[in-house]
Amino acid sequence: MSDEALLAGVALGDDDAVLKFVRRYQRRLFGLALGIVGDAGCAEDVAQEAFLRILRHASVYDVRRGPVSSWALTITRNLAIDALRLRRSVPTAPGDVVFANLTSRGTGPADIIESADPAAPVWSALARLPLDQRRCVVLAAIYGHTAVEISIMESIPLGTAKSRLRLGMARLRDTLVRESS
Amino acid sequence: MNASLGRECAGVRDDLSEFALGILAGRDRSRVLDHVATCPSCRGELESLAALADSLVELAPSAEAPVGFESRLLERYHSQHRHRQRPKVRLLALTGAALLLVASGFALGGLSSRRPDSPSSAAPLSANLTSQGRNVGQFWVSSETPAWIYMSLDDANWSGTAWCRVTLRGGRILDVGAFSVNHGYGAWAARLDVARTALASAQVTDGSGRVLASVSLST
Numbered sequence: 522m523s524d525e526a527l528l529a530g531v532a533l534g535d536d537d538a539v540l541k542f543v544r545r546y547q548r549r550l551f552g553l554a555l556g557i558v559g560d561a562g563c564a565e566d567v568a569q570e571a572f573l574r575i576l577r578h579a580s581v582y583d584v585r586r587g588p589v590s591s592w593a594l595t596i597t598r599n600l601a602i603d604a605l606r607l608r609r610s611v612p613t614a615p616g617d618v619v620f621a622n623l624t625s626r627g628t629g630p631a632d633i634i635e636s637a638d639p640a641a642p643v644w645s646a647l648a649r650l651p652l653d654q655r656r657c658v659v660l661a662a663i664y665g666h667t668a669v670e671i672s673i674m675e676s677i678p679l680g681t682a683k684s685r686l687r688l689g690m691a692r693l694r695d696t697l698v699r700e701s702s
Numbered sequence: 703m704n705a706s707l708g709r710e711c712a713g714v715r716d717d718l719s720e721f722a723l724g725i726l727a728g729r730d731r732s733r734v735l736d737h738v739a740t741c742p743s744c745r746g747e748l749e750s751l752a753a754l755a756d757s758l759v760e761l762a763p764s765a766e767a768p769v770g771f772e773s774r775l776l777e778r779y780h781s782q783h784r785h786r787q788r789p790k791v792r793l794l795a796l797t798g799a800a801l802l803l804v805a806s807g808f809a810l811g812g813l814s815s816r817r818p819d820s821p822s823s824a825a826p827l828s829a830n831l832t833s834q835g836r837n838v839g840q841f842w843v844s845s846e847t848p849a850w851i852y853m854s855l856d857d858a859n860w861s862g863t864a865w866c867r868v869t870l871r872g873g874r875i876l877d878v879g880a881f882s883v884n885h886g887y888g889a890w891a892a893r894l895d896v897a898r899t900a901l902a903s904a905q906v907t908d909g910s911g912r913v914l915a916s917v918s919l920s921t
Binding site: 526527529530533534535537538539540543544547548549551552553555556561565568569572573576577587590591594595598599602640643644647658659661662663665666667668683686687689690691693694697698 | 716718719720722723724725726727750751753754755756757758759760761762763764765766767768771772774775776778779782783840842852854856887889890891
């Protein structure tokens with residue numbers, strides 16, 4: 522069943538739909554929260570709060586604004602960033618294997634063609650960015666770090682962090698538009 | 703004047719990516735908001751960057767949630783849901799779900815595309831789908847005209863394509879469409895071209911016409 526249909530069931534109070542939705546998304550929401558806050562206990566709090574908001578507001582989800590997954594992940598990301606800001610005064614770069622994977626994942630043409638992952642084109646475009654831009658984009662887009670924080674983490678001037686972000690995002694967008702047309 | 707506008711756009715565009723990523727704070731954020739409200743060009747640029755930001759979050763890593771995550775979450779959800787659930791809330795929920803389904807193209811082709819009438823104060827109708835006296839699922843009908851139906855089926859271990867057919871009070875039969883059942887579970891929604899009060903019963907059958915479940919909507 523599609524995510525949209527599942528969310529319709531949630532909005533109507535179907536307990537089976539709620540359970541299926543939670544099972545479908547718990548690894549992604551918890552994984553994203555863990556990647557940002559870096560602590561399993563806090564990540565569970567964030568992911569649970571995100572689920573409660575999603576389930577409570579299932580009826581107001583607007584499919585025209587994008588897929589359910591992006592909506593759910595963005596809610597989780599924003600909650601995780603809020604939690605992170607409360608806990609940390611000094612930004613630290615993610616040092617886990619996940620960050621390494623995001624910034625160094627290989628994307629040979631065969632991998633992309635064979636992948637059923639709907640995010641495969643984004644992976645591919647990200648992998649073709651220069652490494653310094655890719656790191657800035659990942660730190661901001663997934664881990665929610667500001668340009669100031671990125672400049673500290675990467676030991677670069679603030680202006681450089683901002684321009685890497687701007688150039689990286691523009692190049693990614695242009696690549697995706699070009700390849701989808 | 704154009705030069706002035708150009709400078710303003712250039713200044714804002716430096717910050718658009720950070721705005722789209724949700725990492726721009728305070729005064730800069732307000733400045734971008736004020737500008738895009740009156741500049742279609744920068745607003746279009748922002749929309750494309752915001753769509754990209756949504757795509758990027760899809761790359762976030764997955765991880766196994768701690769043991770008991772699901773049960774703790776469902777306990778909190780049901781605890782909150784019991785307190786919140788009132789007929790009017792459920793009606794609004796159904797209206798939203800219906801809009802969602804229209805927008806996602808989930809509705810069946812060939813049905814009326816006219817806008818639903820204003821919802822009445824009545825709550826959606828909910829009834830059990832049964833098979834040989836057993837409850838095997840749920841069937842909901844919205845109070846709007848045209849009505850929306852939503853059903854979930856959870857029975858046995860059957861997989862295949864199921865067909866939904868509703869019978870109207872005058873005896874007319876509507877074949878509403880088909881949906882997939884996997885290992886006994888399936889859920890489905892569709893909009894009808896009639897009012898809820900016109901419905902008498904509904905049946906779910908397999909491809910051979912065998913009735914998997916039915917519901918009587920007589921009130």
